[in-house]
Amino acid sequence: MNRLLIVSNRLPISITKQKGEYSFQRSAGGLATGVGSFYKSYESLWIGWPGVNVRKNNQKEKDEICEALSAEQCHPVFLSPYDIRNYYDGFCNNTIWPLFHYFNHFAEYDKHHWNVYKKVNESFCEAVLEVARPDDTIWVHDYHLMLLPQMLREELPDAAIGFFLHIPFPSYEIFRLLPWRKEILEGLLGSDLVGFHTYDYLRHFLSSIRRILGYEHTLGDVTVGNRTVRVDMFPMGIDYQQFAEAAESPAVQEEIQKAREQYGDRTIVLSFDRLDYTKGIPLRLEAFDTLLEKKPEYQGNVSLILVAVPSRTAIEQYQALKQQIDELVGRINGKYGTTEWLPVRYFYNYLPFEVLVANYKLADVALVTPLRDGMNLMAKEFVATKTEGKGVLILSEMAGAAPELGEAVIVNPSDRDAVMDAIETAMAMSEEEQSERNRIMQKRLQRYDITHWAADFINRLDDARLLQEKRSERILTAEMRRRLIADYGSSANRLILLDYDGTLVPFAAKPEKATPSSAAMDQLARLAAEPENEVVVISGRDRHTLESWFKTLDLSFIAEHGVWIKERGQAWMMPEALSSEWKEEIFPLLELYADRTPGAFVEEKEYSVVWHYRKADPVLGSLRAKELKDDLLHLTANLNIAVMEGNKVIEVKNAMINKGRAALHWTAKKPWEFIMAIGDDRTDEDLFEVLGESDYSLKVGQTASRARFNLPSQRDVLPLLRECTNCDEQRERGKAHKSEKKEKKESVTGSAPL
Numbered sequence: 001m002n003r004l005l006i007v008s009n010r011l012p013i014s015i016t017k018q019k020g021e022y023s024f025q026r027s028a029g030g031l032a033t034g035v036g037s038f039y040k041s042y043e044s045l046w047i048g049w050p051g052v053n054v055r056k057n058n059q060k061e062k063d064e065i066c067e068a069l070s071a072e073q074c075h076p077v078f079l080s081p082y083d084i085r086n087y088y089d090g091f092c093n094n095t096i097w098p099l100f101h102y103f104n105h106f107a108e109y110d111k112h113h114w115n116v117y118k119k120v121n122e123s124f125c126e127a128v129l130e131v132a133r134p135d136d137t138i139w140v141h142d143y144h145l146m147l148l149p150q151m152l153r154e155e156l157p158d159a160a161i162g163f164f165l166h167i168p169f170p171s172y173e174i175f176r177l178l179p180w181r182k183e184i185l186e187g188l189l190g191s192d193l194v195g196f197h198t199y200d201y202l203r204h205f206l207s208s209i210r211r212i213l214g215y216e217h218t219l220g221d222v223t224v225g226n227r228t229v230r231v232d233m234f235p236m237g238i239d240y241q242q243f244a245e246a247a248e249s250p251a252v253q254e255e256i257q258k259a260r261e262q263y264g265d266r267t268i269v270l271s272f273d274r275l276d277y278t279k280g281i282p283l284r285l286e287a288f289d290t291l292l293e294k295k296p297e298y299q300g301n302v303s304l305i306l307v308a309v310p311s312r313t314a315i316e317q318y319q320a321l322k323q324q325i326d327e328l329v330g331r332i333n334g335k336y337g338t339t340e341w342l343p344v345r346y347f348y349n350y351l352p353f354e355v356l357v358a359n360y361k362l363a364d365v366a367l368v369t370p371l372r373d374g375m376n377l378m379a380k381e382f383v384a385t386k387t388e389g390k391g392v393l394i395l396s397e398m399a400g401a402a403p404e405l406g407e408a409v410i411v412n413p414s415d416r417d418a419v420m421d422a423i424e425t426a427m428a429m430s431e432e433e434q435s436e437r438n439r440i441m442q443k444r445l446q447r448y449d450i451t452h453w454a455a456d457f458i459n460r461l462d463d464a465r466l467l468q469e470k471r472s473e474r475i476l477t478a479e480m481r482r483r484l485i486a487d488y489g490s491s492a493n494r495l496i497l498l499d500y501d502g503t504l505v506p507f508a509a510k511p512e513k514a515t516p517s518s519a520a521m522d523q524l525a526r527l528a529a530e531p532e533n534e535v536v537v538i539s540g541r542d543r544h545t546l547e548s549w550f551k552t553l554d555l556s557f558i559a560e561h562g563v564w565i566k567e568r569g570q571a572w573m574m575p576e577a578l579s580s581e582w583k584e585e586i587f588p589l590l591e592l593y594a595d596r597t598p599g600a601f602v603e604e605k606e607y608s609v610v611w612h613y614r615k616a617d618p619v620l621g622s623l624r625a626k627e628l629k630d631d632l633l634h635l636t637a638n639l640n641i642a643v644m645e646g647n648k649v650i651e652v653k654n655a656m657i658n659k660g661r662a663a664l665h666w667t668a669k670k671p672w673e674f675i676m677a678i679g680d681d682r683t684d685e686d687l688f689e690v691l692g693e694s695d696y697s698l699k700v701g702q703t704a705s706r707a708r709f710n711l712p713s714q715r716d717v718l719p720l721l722r723e724c725t726n727c728d729e730q731r732e733r734g735k736a737h738k739s740e741k742k743e744k745k746e747s748v749t750g751s752a753p754l
């Protein structure tokens with residue numbers, strides 16, 4: 001296993017400085033505790049912010065911190081108070097955090113914060129580059145560093161880079177509000193593997209990259225330029241053993257003992273989170289209030305332990321929330337409290353590990369009702385400590401942990417009555433049922449614990465790298481490219497078959513906009529000018545369009561995928577007798593689908609009809625395309641026509657027509673010394689199929705193909721053709737130069753003897 005570089009905003013250890021002395025604490029939050037529990041079992045280095053402010057010029061202090069952290073396999077990135085204000089409090093926690101948790105009314109879109117976010121991501125990039133070794137696996141974590149994968153990719157093109165998002169990825173409808181949505185997605189796609197906690201977050205991400213960047217995916221594999229990015233889900237686990245064992249430890253037992261003396265045998269409900277508006281603490285308190293009000297028999301018999309861990313205290317919403325909670329607790333305690341009984345025991349601090357476990361172990365019911373939560377490890381930790389079986393977890397359906405913890409009492413956290421009912425259900429549940437439910441969840445948590453989670457991610461990252469390497473094996477290598485050009489240069493006759501859309505020119509939103517560029521015209525002219533070449537543009541376009549675009553060039557054509565062919569200098573002809581009567585029957589159906597799909601339209605050619613959906617909503621478009629294909633198959637069962645899927649088009653045409661059949665007209669003409677065919681979509685596969693093994697067939701794009709090689713993108717086509725003609729022109733210049741020299745020599749010495 002290669003060395004693992006973990007990169008996150010916060011290191012697992014936070015440093016504080018008091019009276020000139022440093023002290024080290026475990027950082028709060030699931031990322032730090034979760035990843036912190038396994039990273040030392042790897043050869044690893046964790047790069048992140050140590051939580052302490054060091055003056056810019058105080059190199060001595062920085063070196064000391066660096067030294068102290070290196071013993072913990074950590075490497076610091078120092079952030080100034082200005083960075084923390086604008087990047088951490090600003091962009092991370094005042095823009096991304098609320099937006100990604102569906103609190104879009106809290107999100108601020110401040111350009112300055114965004115600029116500092118970019119700058120801090122660059123600082124992290126520099127920090128990684130300082131320590132990275134060639135074979136390191138780099139694993140970037142969370143929303144603070146979403147631009148980093150792409151920054152690293154630019155500097156280290158061959159590095160293995162993974163990214164994991166610990167918070168929800170929101171639906172496209174929310175994500176699209178972000179002014180810098182494109183940059184964020186591009187930043188993430190610098191990775192080889194992007195991971196999420198749940199399937200919902202994953203599909204939201206795929207939908208955003210599809211709608212915003214136009215990238216399709218196949219089972220979570222996204223082709224981005226010449227790379228494949230894999231997207232997958234990995235629900236984060238906990239260090240199960242540590243929690244289960246700690247629950248039995250003497251230190252924890254002692255803490256429980258102390259607490260029991262305070263609470264007697266009252267039922268204990270635990271509410272325990274970072275103080276964050278996403279956690280739904282006020283609603284929870286209100287539900288508890290309603291329970292005591294509506295069911296007075298619980299008064300005096302149940303206590304709510306409310307632990308709120310201070311978090312992001314510089315941010316206004318967090319300060320307001322703190323005040324709201326303080327007031328609610330005061331109100332409930334004032335309303336129902338007696339000299340013997342305080343309904344809510346409220347703690348506003350960070351708890352050391354033993355106290356935390358003692359609280360879990362002590363609680364009869366855990367009330368975990370976030371309004372949104374990426375995962376929520378505390379719910380899992382609570383279950384792990386229930387070694388004797390007893391204890392009920394009430395869990396919000398909005399937590400990422402909910403799909404895995406289905407045996408909990410699942411609630412909608414906004415439904416106060418449902419939360420109140422859930423507390424009652426939990427308190428009334430038989431011990432047998434509690435144990436049974438916990439046993440099932442414990443088994444699951446034990447199996448997919450934090451070590452498994454990390455190993456799973458790293459293995460998938462390795463797989464993604466292998467896939468990447470395999471795909472790139474089919475890409476035309478520099479050596480094969482040289483051979484292709486040498487073969488081109490040494491051949492006395494050559495057949496060159498070139499698809500048009502997606503090959504000679506990029507796609508445009510409307511087909512009529514994809515006219516040939518001057519670069520493409522120029523290059524075709526050069527190819528056609530070489531006497532050894534026969535150049536055939538082989539397209540699905542109608543013959544009139546091709547003719548009008550290329551009338552100045554000496555080319556041959558295949559139009560409508562093979563309905564029409566035209567030898568250079570000759571007239572158009574139809575190699576097969578075809579009928580177009582069927583079009584009348586098909587046309588209304590295609591029009592109906594165009595009407596039902598905004599952005600789609602129908603194109604009619606002489607012997608085929610095409611349904612285009614490039615401009616339609618991508619999801620609706622591909623759904624309708626599937627439905628249309630099904631309908632067409634029924635409708636065309638007795639007609640001699642075929643339905644063919646191309647790039648964002650469904651084409652209906654005569655069954656025997658395809659580019660391969662049409663190309664035979666040229667391939668069979670003579671034994672060509674050099675054949676090259678380039679195409680990008682499904683229709684070009686018929687062409688590749690009729691070519692020989694040693695011919696140069698090239699598929700544009702990285703998807704699987706019958707072609708011998710893949711060219712990464714459409715942008716690579718003209719440069720390749722240019723290299724071919726350059727090599728010929730050079731050779732011609734060489735020949736001319738030689739004969740010029742020979743002529744000069746002859747004019748001096750007289751002609752050579754025969």
Ligand SMILES: O=P(O)(O)OC[C@H]1O[C@H](O[C@H]2O[C@H](CO)[C@@H](O)[C@H](O)[C@H]2O)[C@H](O)[C@@H](O)[C@@H]1O
Pocket residue numbers: 010028029030031032034142143166167236311312373374375376377
């Ligand atoms: O670093 P802070 O700003 O103090 O915040 C603490 C952490 O909060 C977030 O935790 C998330 O990660 C957990 C583990 O994957 C997950 O269970 C939880 O639902 C998330 O909210 C944040 O993502 C971390 O980066 C912070 O360090």
Ligand SMILES: O=c1ccn([C@@H]2O[C@H](COP(=O)(O)OP(=O)(O)O)[C@@H](O)[C@H]2O)c(=O)[nH]1
Pocket residue numbers: 028029030031033034273274309349350351352353356375376377378379381
């Ligand atoms: O006083 C505390 C409060 C929380 N934690 C840890 O902080 C993490 C909180 O993670 P969670 O996923 O529940 O929520 P987050 O705070 O990351 O949103 C858990 O592993 C807790 O064990 C802790 O060690 N002491």
